[in-house]
Amino acid sequence: NAGVTQTPKFQVLKTGQSMTLQCAQDMNHNSMYWYRQDPGMGLRLIYYSASEGTTDKGEVPNGYNVSRLNKREFSLRLESAAPSQTSVYFCASTWGGRLNTEAFFGQGTRLTVV
Amino acid sequence: QQQVKQSPQSLIVQKGGISIINCAYENTAFDYFPWYQQFPGKGPALLIAIRPDVSEKKEGRFTISFNKSAKQFSLHIMDSQPGDSATYFCAARIIQAGTALIFGKGTTLSVSS
Numbered sequence: 001n002a003g004v005t006q007t008p009k010f011q012v013l014k015t016g017q018s019m020t021l022q023c024a025q026d027m028n029h030n031s032m033y034w035y036r037q038d039p040g041m042g043l044r045l046i047y048y049s050a051s052e053g054t055t056d057k058g059e060v061p062n063g064y065n066v067s068r069l070n071k072r073e074f075s076l077r078l079e080s081a082a083p084s085q086t087s088v089y090f091c092a093s094t095w096g097g098r099l100n101t102e103a104f105f106g107q108g109t110r111l112t113v114v
Numbered sequence: 115q116q117q118v119k120q121s122p123q124s125l126i127v128q129k130g131g132i133s134i135i136n137c138a139y140e141n142t143a144f145d146y147f148p149w150y151q152q153f154p155g156k157g158p159a160l161l162i163a164i165r166p167d168v169s170e171k172k173e174g175r176f177t178i179s180f181n182k183s184a185k186q187f188s189l190h191i192m193d194s195q196p197g198d199s200a201t202y203f204c205a206a207r208i209i210q211a212g213t214a215l216i217f218g219k220g221t222t223l224s225v226s227s
Contacts, residue, residue, distance in 0.1 A: 101146055
């Protein structure tokens with residue numbers, strides 16, 4: 001099993017450009033998440049999808065949009081990239097139930113906005 | 115608005131020593147407290163987790179101690195090894211609300227040989 005797969009792994013954007021980060025999981029999980037990781041800031045939640053068809057804002061949603069395309073895929077879009085969005089982005093997924101709560105993370109996308 | 119406070123930011127321990135990382139939370143509705151381990155260039159991975167109905171959980175050299183009244187929990191790594199050098203994150207979640215994990219800011223652990 002691949003687990004959680006993120007593409008691309010690295011990306012350099014110019015200010016104002018747009019791009020979509022892709023995430024797919026093959027564990028039949030219900031819930032999916034996007035976090036960003038910055039030095040000294042830990043992992044901050046951008047958006048999450050508790051189940052297919054629903055999305056909710058996290059702590060730092062400004063400048064981002066998401067799409068839960070189907071149960072497997074959850075994409076993150078930057079409409080007009082800014083240098084402040086330079087970060088490492090992680091996608092994660094969980095069953096979302098009460099008993100099995102482990103979150104599985106992808107390998108990350110390192111994004112630089114110049 | 116940080117709901118999970120983690121300390122210290124960095125930690126250096128000698129091989130064989132005990133590493134201790136502390137976290138404090140504010141929201142008493144949290145009912146799941148995991149610790150994640152992250153190596154450079156990798157995504158975080160679950161290390162150990164605890165629910166608030168127990169005060170301690172041990173898995174090998176890793177132990178979580180949980181103090182519900184103080185709203186604090188800590189990770190103890192016994193007999194620390196150079197391979198334990200990584201960044202550790204505590205986190206908390208309200209399971210039934212379907213909410214996401216809220217993470218602390220992380221602790222970078224270096225175990226010197």
